[in-house]
Amino acid sequence: MLNDFEITESDSKNLKQIRECFPHLVVESVQTNHDGLTNDILIVNGELVFRFPKNETWARNLLANEIRVIELARHYLDVPQRFPLPLPQLKPLFPVKNNHSS
DSSP, rough: OOOOSOOHHHHHHHHHHHHHHOTTOOOEEEEEEESHHHHHEEETTTTTTEEESTTTHHHHHHHHHHHHHHHHHHHHOOOOHHHHOOOOOOOOSSSOOOOOOO
C-alpha cells in the first residue's frame, strides 16, 4: 500500500522502473521529493532512496559523474576513520558512458 498522496505520472514511471530492476522488493510505502534542481527522489519503505534525473541530458550526466566520483573516492578514503558518514552505494538504472580512458 502506498502512502495517501496523489502519485504523479513521473513518479509512477519511476516506481515501475524500480519494480523492474528490483522485482523482489515489496513496496509498502513511497515518499517523494521533487524539490531538487536535477533529481526527483523516491524513498521506498522509509529506507531505500532512489534518485531519478529530471532530464535525459545534463541531469543524467551529473548523476553519472557523481557515481564515478564516489566510486573513485571509495578507493582512497578510509571511510570509518576520516568520514563520519558511509559513502552511498549508488547503482545507475540507466546506461552510463565511460568518458575517461583507462
